[in-house]
Amino acid sequence: MMGNIALHLLRMNQPLPEDNEGFSNHEFLIRWGIFQNKVGWGAHLRCHPRHTAFIYEDIRGNVRETTYQEAEDTSNKLARAILASVARDISGQPKANSDGDFIIAVALPPSDDLVLTLLAVWKAGAAYLPLDAASPRDRTKHILNESKPVLIITQSGNESDTAFGNMSALSYERLLSLSKPLDASKLPDEEILKSSLEDPIEMVLYTSGSTGLSKGVRVKKSSILNRLQWQWHDVPYLRQEGTFVFKTALTFVDSVSEIWGPILCPTDGPRTLLIVPKEITTNPQRLLTLLNKYKIGRLVLVPSLLKAILLYTGLSKENAGLLNNLKIWICSGEPLAPSLAQQFFKSFGTGSHVLYNFYGSTEMMGDVTYHKMTTTDDIVVDNKVPIGVPLDNTAIYLLNNELQPVPVGEVGELFAAGLNIAAGYVNGRDANRFIPNPHAVDPDFRFLYRTGDYAKLVKGTLLFEGRTDSQVKVRGHRVDLSEVEATLIKCPEVQKGIVLCHNPGEPDQQIVGFVKPEDGVDVTPYDIEQKMTSGVPKYAIPQIIIVKELPYLVNGKVDRQTLLRLYKNSKSQNGCGGTGIDLKGLNEAELAAGECLFRTISEVLGSSVRGPITKEANFYTLGGNSLNSVLTISLLNEQGYAISVTDFISAQTLGDVLNRMCVTGVANHSSKSQWDKFILEILDDRHREDAFRIIGDSFYGKADIEKTMEPPPERQEFIDLLESVWPYIVKHGASIAVKDATTKEVVGVSLLMDADDEPTEVNLYGQLRYTMEFLDYIEIPIRENVLPKGKILHSFMLGTSQDKTSQENIEITEYMEEKVLELAKEQGYLGIFTTNSSPLTQQLAEVMNYQKLKIYQINEYVAPDGTRPFKRARDDQLAIVSWRKT
Template sequence: MGSIPQVSVLRGPTHPLPRVRYLSRLLEDKVRECGNSTAIIYKGSDSVVHKLSYGELDLATNRLARALLARLAPLDGDVVVAVSLPPSEALLLTLLAVWKAGAAYLPLDQQAPQRVHHILEEAKPALIITEEAEDQLDEVLQCHNVVSFSTLDTIATKMAATILSDSEVLPATAQPLAVVLYTSGSTGVPKGVRLPHAVVLNRLRWQWREFPFSPTEQVCVFKTTLTFVDAIGEIWGPLLHSSPISLLVVPREITKDPQRLIPLLEEYKVERLLVVPTLLRAILLFLGLDSSQQLASLKTWVCSGEPLVVSLAEQFLAHFRRRDVALCNFYGSTEVMGDVTYHVIRSREDLAAFDKVPIGRPLDNTTIYLLDKQLVPVPVGEVGELYVAGLNVCAGYVNNRDPHKFIPNPHTVDPDMARLYHTGDYGRLEKGTVLYEGRTDSQVKVRGHRVDLAEVDAALNKLPQVDKTAVLCYRPGEVDQMIIAYITLHPNVYISGEEIEVALQSYLAVYAIPQVLVIDSIPLLNNGKVDRQTLLKRYAEKAGNSTQPAAVDLDTSGVSDVKAAQCLLKTVAAVLGGAARGTVALSANFYHLGGNSLNSVLTVSKLRDQGYIIGITDFISAQTLKDIVGKMVPEDNVKEVETIIRNHKEKPFVSEILSSVHKSDAYRIITDSFYAKGDLEQCIEPRIPRCEYAELLDQIWEPLVRAQLSFVLRSRMTGQIVSVALGFDVHEEPPVQLSGRLNIVFEFLEFVEAPIRDEKLPQGKGKVLHGFMMGTEQTLSAAENVAAVQAMEEEVLAIGRTRGFTGIFTTNTSPLTKQLSADVFNYRVMSEYQVNKYVAPDGSKPFSRASDSLRVACCWKEI
């Protein structure tokens, strides 16, 4: 009997949760045991240290909760109170009072007024508590129910200080909310994550069990911005635990400054600290410069928010050589209460077995699934999309946005595991622990290849000259898409971005090498994470949307036709624009400068407009721009132009009419091309499963073979099939019945093609050849891809002429095929349609995620 294959599913320990409706009840219980112990420590603007005991905290918040209830109208369901206060004892009093009143708190960051405006319009908080007086409000807060903390505190002095009974607080729902946090949405519009008390409790109880407070631990710190999920554990982990731990409130200006933060941690003998890797690196750098401050008390370091790279973990271990110091790598997101897996590093042995720092094993009452597109667990060792089930999963988004992110769990009947949250991350299970394999949305397409930005970042971190990195994709999916990497260098290191790019060739495929930009420092957000939007804006200004020409070296020595060389250099500089990766010179390679399939065709077209003819194959196969000059011919030199055209037809491919022997290659290439590269298909969420392309091909395969209008191209050099072109007589296409999401694409194509086909093209069989689908092998380089697409276009024209068709009809979505059709083969555009404006028969807009630049063109060419 065969063995049962191991699949990528990990379940954390099971620990039943106590029935606690409101977390504030835990503090009320704690007061009975340690009411005189210090709860909050805060140094105000007057530099005076303020302290508040647990008993004082409880009494003050009971009064404040009653003051809140007096300002709130009777409401059903979850009541949300927005809070816009700086880190202080007033903030903590407010948060606890909100809970005691039976409401959930919603942090606001008024430094982003447009974001706040969206949040208030969507979440509709019943009340907003601010630092400012009611008559000094920002414009964004006006017209809302707003009260200042000082006003609320004045009202509270007249209120009773006894514990509120269940009958006094707001009516409870089945799973009352504790916190609403807004996180960045995939569309750029923030989404409100709804976190119930039970979810927060599950995370806290795991923390207390796995990382218990030591007998010597007296003070913890609250330094994380309140709008980020990690602040929940920082605040409530100490305050709600039964131990008499004090919470030190760290002002924002100190959090970002290691020179001020480290002495504060030493002063209070802090034993645990939560940091993003960027801040950890800064702290280690400072500790290396000042041997007098070594944070001897700090034993538990938690990294969260960004991937922890091996080099930083090793730097940490090299500095802290004690076995009682642990570096913990936490993984999660706001939707799962911050963390769902963790890995503890105490020595190099905890890293040695892996090529990256693991994200570890699941927390209590949590299950991790690594699934394929059909939601089937992948075998151990394979990469799958990471899903989470269990008591750490939030209650969805405000207004039920993006419900597809939370789906029924088909793998269990356990009610605690009934819902799956789709993280949007990739993971891999190895040696019983999970390794992070990047974001699904960080996997971008470059020349048809999938590139993981996390892999690019890891390669940069292997270079000894590189200190910090930020890898981004500029305008993903657009014509001017570019992978860019901003880096800082170690002190006293001098190396150019171009030299770093050369070094990366040892680690990355050519198509994955980013444009490297060396800067002095990488901008950070308030929470210590990289400010990616600022960097993208900086690059956009540099690239100038390609309106500014690139730097040009007009040295034409060594070429006989100086005029042609200057024309080429200026044209390439104009096409690549500010995004060019280096100086445009005759010694440069077009693709190393940032050229791709599309702009290579555009360059050939622009050269033709200026009176120079060169075959596309000659252009893309040239090693340098100087080689291109030698193949450019003035169009008035008729004989040489005819030679170019004749040589251009001697393709490196052999065409074979489609037959049953090509079936497996045709299915694979078409499926891979449209699943990984289809411009329409990439806009649909959830994505179209691969199996639906096989369903389509099963229905049309026999008619395709009978029609004898389809073909494959085989490489003369390797003998391998590299591309497939499928065609029909437009008036003899077989009916197709699709049950899945691919039907959305076919409904759209029928919508744009039918008016042209039925009203503007010749009628009757044998008149119109329809270029139905084209696909190329994913392993082709940019140059090979252009050559294959051009060869297929030419073969379609040849078949059309041989079979006596009047013309060719095709619908192009790819920028490359549109460019070839218009500029090389002289197709006429019959209609053009902006994809994201399409409304499906059911009233939905399935391509709403598409950029405004994605347009389909219905084209016609008489032959």
């Protein structure tokens, strides 16, 4: 047994009827199931104590593994340290909040430390409350003041954060230090916090609130177990699935099934949980590479992320190969468009891949209905992707205003009851959302949760028909428009304001704020949007439209439909075409290039775009990242507009991007004053230690060729190779080191040699010898038969500091490429040739005008000893030999 998630036996009842003929809506939609009666942590601990429970691979590629026994011992100690640190009343007793809950707030980034902390919180008898470091400070203060946690666990250095007020806070490092001398045995019942509730709260998750303040959902132990047990039964883990991924933000309810589903499952265990850093989760290339590395078989994601992944993998066969192991795809958090589901099966075909559409909310433990698709025939019912049928021990009702069932086929408001329903909100907020169930057939169904959604039953399945109130979903986040509006009207420049949603639930959905400024105040939409960032999350910032007056109906209410028509017309007039593009502010000379740029960005970012695409918008604020920035540049090049990578990623606005673009086919580098942040030095023995460190960190465990080998080369093999070639690297004087101009630390090295004076003998042993033999095999014919005769520079290895962001690394890489080219030209070299095996560097080479001379399928290579060292590589994994003239 783990913490206060007790063993729970669920009753067995009749299964779901095969069709709904002869049943009313609500009778059909009650579903029952048969489950295991226990969770599996204790069994895994007893039978497989040395099995890896958690793997955490940080952004540098460093890996930490924790066994079940280590996790048990550490979390038991942490639980005792938590109990010794919680806030207490004057009598020395831990002080529950007004709901009777002991809450511990957790403000830690994704890591194995986070999961161990959550385990410890449960073992201490408390409920965890995730805090998002990116949330506005006022929102965090409200959450803490309302929920009144007995302890806040945060990152080192943040213990005195003013948002915490006078609440008890300590860092994980301090908590771990306090736990070291404590007992590692299981905590007895008398040692843990005692809840007065029969069904204790296990977590509190804050969502958008209809009163303008976010509200905390109190999630019960029984709700978590019911949701997990349904998943184990109806979406079972396959035997070949040994490792599972936790990538969803802890503030999202979907994180519950990601974390606890695999490690608590009582059958066919044990399993391993891969914990992904946020920086990798937001980078499709790195995320998919990591998922492929650990052979992840299922993924939970919002439709906008699914679209981004399909876009990325559609760029090349190499990218698509990253999805070979992913068989089960689960969409939730926002409506799934039929076109996206069609694209899914077009990408994968049918048979081995399954796509699910889940429906629910935090108040319903994330999901209460689901729809399974295995072929394109399963996608559409009545022109929509269904939200499906209920989970076990869940009842769905479609009711009218009198709470009576509507006939089959008619739209009704969707209510839910059963074990998945939460215990309400913190402090009893919005109690009208949880009401007595007049149709209850069992005590477990005595309360209804009013979802605020419309739905109808067609052909035995539920179809989502929109919202009844002001709540919408933005990339999986619930956004209450009244909360956004409350922040808007607090802006001192705003006299009157209203926030609406254009086409809610559709691919071109957009939150829009209509503003009448104070008399005599000159304010821009951008000014207001920036001021709102202190009150609501970035994803909820509306597109602001300034109006002279708000239109009103005869009853005195704001005419919302007129405002939405105004927004729709303004989009049409400005060339938006439903994509969120706004061409206002572009002069006649900028219009053609601006329209190309904005539409390209809209195509690349798709429905994941975070706001209107305007001249004032920032590409990365809109949702861009290192990979899709390179893709955008590549697509612009194809359309006749050139810009360097560095110019693009350093631009503060899309207007800056426009100023740096040119139509000559050669990137405009006139605006590279930002490169003053770097110091260029010719590589020599002063840089030896830094060069070895950076190359070792960049290549060990990450090089695309080497990681396909079994086993992969050791780190020392790369160091020994550098030892052998170092005298030539220094001798030729064509290699460079790049320093940060502020810190003076080396952040990148590019190693090159004169192709006519390379070492004939190098210190090769182990697996790395196969890589060098392979490179000779594909490069020597190119050198002898294709390259021009004369002085040639060979780009041997390039690496950047692993503690930099992806965006910074791309900038450093392009800077080195440009400087190496200048240096090669100065030294009389005809050009540079290199071999790239990474999809990202291959794409960068294309953007930087490298010519492809040879493309080779890696797994076809046969070594001189007759073996195939890269046979584990995918068929679409390629090595590309490229050339660039000086």
